[in-house]
Amino acid sequence: MLVTAAGTATAVNVIKSLSALEGVRIVTTDSNPAQLIAAPTRWQTTHYQVPLASDVEAFVDALSRIAKQESVDAIYPIHDQEILAVAQFRSRFNDTVKTPALTAAAVQECNDKWKNFQKCRASGLPVPDTLLGSELTAQNFAAPMVRKPRRGVGSAGVRVVNAYDELRPDDLTEDVVFQSVCIKPEYTIDVLALDDYFGAVVRDRLETKAGVCVKARVFFDAELQALSQRVAAAFGLRGMFCFQVMTDPAGGYRIVDINPRCGGGTALTDACGYPIYATYFSDLLGLPIAAALKDQCRQRTEQGGSALVCRYYQEVVTFESAETAP
Template identity: 30%
Template structure:
């Protein structure tokens, strides 16, 4: 029996991973969150629910290391952005547990949108991207352009800059990037690569309705250009396992890179239902099992509704942590 811990149990990605793994007869699923009211905790039996510190807390990784030992965990899934780099940096200290996440180098390059644009250039179409300062001032832009944080999430701080005067007014700020505007339609592609970086599946989908940064309605789409562009991006960053590659069409109608989220997206249930159970594949990858060389998917749409879990109030775990950080997907 594999004992698998999933963190971020209160988020839609955490719930999706937990529900996928609960279908496997060879797995005992443990669920963790910083908040005792996190819904996914109550999808697993009481003795498998755990409270952990906030991901940015220096005590987070030590607490997870202790859980790995105490619960004899074999695989660890983190579905929270801020938890991934500190866990990946200490993945060899997790006892017998394997962290089902990309390498620290891959995480680092995706979490910095400027580094990502440099890395992927030559592998796939990347919009012109410059650090705000001398490099952005020297560029011959067609306005308007996009300015956004180099390390951002949930569309926070994304703005349109309409002319050179507005760009110059930003001065030198290397926490920001200036980027060519991609005026076309936007797609999210859930990608899964094996241990050698070979892409097993790339599932493009729309985010037709979004609530609190999470896609709650959309559809998968078979599209050779979107699938191959996302696979090229995955190869460029040395992806193993799951990532969500966001693409948008440029003025010439070519699919170009917006960003990569190196984790399970909140919309994972659609990708699973369309035929690619990425949490289950990620578990097999972590366990070193043989993976198929290709998994097909079909076109499928989803709409989402809230569902309740009812438990005795005494079952709610105690936590003194505040609310979650927002993520998108």
């Protein structure tokens, strides 16, 4: 199994889960060398440093070469640009290499907040009113509004704007969107969509750092499960994905973000006895344990209830040789 962007929190959670699956060997890639990320030392992965996915040709060439050299059976890309690159150039990989069942169009509709808004509206999904920065005027500005990068990760570049004269020139471009303000609670829904199983778990994001949930209340909700099915159908999402909802001041949920992959906080869902990672990867790899894991997911859903989950950091040390140490 090859996992990209191995230095990210999302990848670490995936690698940690994969390491517990018997018979699975893990290959990792990242723009950093092995000694600057935890996975190679902590979980004994075979690691390769690769170009950033912004250089699509170089990234795909490196990934396809590694996949062939390491006899990789499946690839799980983590970063948004990596997911898109793999989806766009799936034909560059050996036919036996499995990749997430996502089209390039679906990935773009998730990662581009303007396209995401248009797709949701066309599909009848609840979303905040949204305008491109280039279309915003003093007349259609409805204070307060939330300013977001059109293509962004986490909370970078997100802020509330209370008056039109607070805007800067770089806000009024096609690279920025403005949305009507929603209120808390802010929920992330972790979804597992397989051919013979569909499940959704809700995380109440009690605390986040740099856009990643570090404290959460995890529970199950029939209304949000039904909304998850509508999102999956509209965007053609399969495997693991997650999306966020907040509440409109007038009432009702609004979808504020969709990710065509698991999230940095999905590990909090997994920790509550819902084995989302192991179930997905065992199904992807055709492992015999897949059926039992799906049953465990069903049983956990039927059990219901809620749980509070906190996460913590752990240090990993990679010893350098005497020749390279300072």
